[in-house]
Structure formats: C-alpha cells, structure tokens
Amino acid sequence: MTDPGFDDVLAAAARIAPHAHVTPVLTSRTLDALAGASLHFKAEHLQRIGAFKFRGACNAVWALDEDEARRGVVTHSSGNHGAALALAAKGRGTACHVVVPEGAVPGKLAAIEAYGATLHRCARTIAAREAMCAALQQSLGARLVHPYTDPRVIAGQGTAALELLAVQPLDAIVVPVGGGGLGSGTALAIAGASPRTKLYVAEPAGAAETAASLACGKRVTDFTPDTICDGLRGTLGAINFELLKAHGAKALVVDDAATLAAMRLIWTRMKQLVEPSSAVALAAVLAHREAFEGQRVGIILSGGNVDINALVAA
C-alpha cells in the first residue's frame, strides 16, 4: 500500500462496519455558550475498547489476506492501540502479540491480555522494543501494525471524521494529535468528503512537536514529552507529518491546566468520562475562541480510558 487516500478511508469504513460502532454525536448548550460556537462532539470514547484506535486496528486486521491472518499481528503499544489490536485480532481469530516495556501500567496490560493477546516483555529502551518486534515478525511471520504510521491504521482512523461529516456539515474539525494517526486520517476524510472544512490538530504544550514541525515545514523529533495527556506523548510520524502538511492542517497548542479544565467541563456538563488526551481538543477551541466564533465545529472525543483509581479518592 502506498500513501493512503480518501478511497482507502471509504474502503476502511466498509471493512470495519460489521465490527465497530457508529458512535453518537453529542452536543451541549452550556459548552456552545462558553465557546460561542456550535460544537459537535464525536463520541469515540464510546467506541469499542473505549477509543477511536479500534477503527484503525480493525481495518488493519481485516485487510490481511488469509495467509497473513494465519500468521498473526504484532505491535508495541501497551495503551489503547494494543487493546484495540488485541480485540480486532480476536474478532478475526488471528493471533496478536504485544511487546510491552518493563514498568507498563498493570491495568492496561490486564485489559490487553483479557482480549486474548500474548504479551512479550522487554527492557524499557526503544532499541529493545524494536529488536523484540523484529524477532517476533521473523520467527512467527507476524505482521507489524504500527499504532499510527501504518497506512491502513491511518485510513481506519479517518472513518470517525467521515461519519461525523455525514451527519453534520462543519466549518472546522479539531482532533488531538500525538503520533498523528487520527489527524492524518481526518485530513484524508475531509479532503474527500468536505474540502472546505478546516482541520486543526490540538496538542499539549509539553509535547508540541507537531506545532513545531508544521511551523518550520520539517519534522521535529527532538523533544522530551511532559504532559498528563498520556495518549499524546508519541512522536509525530513521518507519513503523518507529510499528510498533515500537504492538507494545510493548523496546530493549536494548549497547556495541561487548560486541558484539565476542559476535561472537567466534559465530565460535569456532558457527564461523559473522557481521558485528558480527549479534552485537549475542547481546550484548544476554548483557548482560541476568536478562530471558531459562530462556526460549526466538530471535536473528536478520542477516548475514555481514564485510570479511575488514580483519579478517585474513594
């Protein structure tokens, strides 16, 4: 597969339809009043495994040919992508191998195992992780499904915006950005389905390499993430950067305090339990009121996998 395009998003939508939820679009009068805009929240925290990541993983798994499916898939994400790939592989009856570093959160690993994946532990370094992945690809013939640079993952993530645009004309869509899978998939969906809709990617100040990359026209990878948005600490992928740049996406940077305030608004006003990485998009809209005033704005609530034990005192 070469660089993915709008046709791949359409193909992904058809491929994942029997397995993924068409998530609802939520609205809130209170938040509309705060933003001075008409906000349309795509509720991907209600997607299977609690995050949009199921879309891309599901597309990658069901796009395998029979031979590939027999050999299985491998990845190195211990977060939502790991859980998503495990559940998607389980649905097809395909083996799933997840390489996890020492010190990964036990609750997340338990979830991945519960979906039937095999965990492979390695040292914390990127070198150790890549070596373990390569060894599994070679010994098992398993196919690597990268969390955000895999073209089928990108096309799958684009289906969220495709669904959103099908029910609601929008002036702008704002999505969180970490590695850029959702952002670049959304760019493809917009290009094909609604070219005059603007694309914004919202990024935590403590991991703002996408904003830096788009500003200087060259991918910046030298940074140390420091943000509570644990889903957005990854480094923008090369293909993701190229797709965002080609589309003319704009980056909006917000600090963690604004993201936590936005998360609290979503919790208390919309009663939706989203994770901080989801709230960064609303935070960006509220922090840049002038850019969105009077417009119809789509916001993708990317996931809801909050560690309740860490947040709740009881």
Next chain:
Amino acid sequence: MTDPGFDDVLAAAARIAPHAHVTPVLTSRTLDALAGASLHFKAEHLQRIGAFKFRGACNAVWALDEDEARRGVVTHSSGNHGAALALAAKGRGTACHVVVPEGAVPGKLAAIEAYGATLHRCARTIAAREAMCAALQQSLGARLVHPYTDPRVIAGQGTAALELLAVQPLDAIVVPVGGGGLGSGTALAIAGASPRTKLYVAEPAGAAETAASLACGKRVTDFTPDTICDGLRGTLGAINFELLKAHGAKALVVDDAATLAAMRLIWTRMKQLVEPSSAVALAAVLAHREAFEGQRVGIILSGGNVDINALVAA
C-alpha cells in the same frame, strides 16, 4: 388534581416536549454479559439539569394557569428538584423560591441561584422549613411544588419510562427509589403502555423504608437514612406508596458497596458519569441475577450530578 393516572403521563409528555430532552437509551455488551440479561439504560443523567427531576418540575410549572404562573412556585429541595424547578420556572418566566436549610452544599445552591431562583435560608429542622414554605405560599401566593408527592411531578417523572417503552419492549423496569416520585410515575406509565412489564424499585439498605412499607402493606416512616445515595434519603410519600402498592411493585435492597461497584462499572464500561443514586438500580439487577436472567431489562439512570471535587483527588 386527584390521583394521577396514565392520561396525566401522556399529558405531561406533550406538555414538556418543547422543553425537555428525549434522552438516549444506552447499551453495553460487557454489562449484558455480567447481568446475563439485555440491559437498556435510559440516560436521564443527560436530561436538562442532569437528572430526571426536570421532567416533573417542568410539567408542574407549565401546568400552572396564567394567574398561578404570575405568582410563582416554591419548594424546599436544595438538590436536583430545586435546580429542576428553578430552570423550569425560568423557562416560563415564573418566579421560583427555594427554601434551603443552613449547611446545604454551596455548589448546589450556586447552581439553583444560577438558574435564577431566589434562595430563602432557614434553620435545619423540618418545622423551620415547613414554616418558611408556608409563609412564602401565603405572602406571595406562590404554589408549593413538592419534590415527589405533587401529582404533576409524579406524572412528569413517568414520561421517562414512557419514552423508554416506546423504543424498546421490556420484561422489567428497575428504578431507584427515595421519595418515590420516579417509581410511582413509572408505575403509571407501565400500567398504560406495557402492563406485562414488571416494576422493581431499587433501594439502598441504609434507607430501605420502601421495602419495609411494601412488605408490611403499611407506610413505614420511622427510619434514619444512612447511605451514600444522597438522592435517595427522602421518606417514601403517602401517595407514592399507594401507587407502588396498587401496582404490585417489588423492592430490591442493595448495600452501598454494591452500589459503588455498579457506579464504577457504569463509569469505566459505559463512560457515563452517573451519581451513586443512579447506580443502585444496576446494583440491584446484578445482585438479583436470577430474577432478570435472559430478560430485557430497562434501567433508569436517574442523574449525573456527582460532586467531582469530593471524588477526584487532583
């Protein structure tokens, strides 16, 4: 108005339609598997003011004649009913007076004031509260809207079950019970719309006077509530008891630990931020698996007004 009936629920549905939300019905594969039943959650935490209480208050306010509407309404609830009556009255341009005891939660009072109601503070005793209400009724000609014994409030609360039954045939409906407004309204809705659907009221063990009342056929009022379900500490009303008894409702008692576990399931699996008083109904279904196995069960998620500051450490 004499005892309310099914016609009053239908009238309420028509009356509140321009003002209240038709809330969605949510499902969860994980919770279905845990319960061994098909669960249909009526999302009243997504109702305006974040609770079903808006239905009854709205019906009471819009049923006033012009003369009554000019004189205003009064109540003595500093919880969801107070907020609901304030917002409903604001919608009609009617004055709303809320009698609040010393020591009421400041956040809840701020919400009631934000909806434009006038607060009247009194001592903590029931006598002081009733005297203050009576004085306001007399001096202003304001109409008392009791949180759960007012017939129009009961009819309004019945509209949640009416909506639920209109989209989903059910073998049983389970609702939380405190004063009994939602339970008795649901009884009226079932009697008219789906007589073969069984009605269960779920009650915290620390305030189980409804179970005691239904067991001995006589209203029990001598108890001291001790439960985390702050919305369910009220005493079952006389009219509510008669309606529940006449309908043959069954009470299910659950302890707070089971309710907290159920709340956590709703938070983590459904990503819906509901308050403990909502979760008691799911807790009852899970604790009485044998009564519901294989059935289609409606559960009314009554509200989502959690005090996040009390729950979240950050």
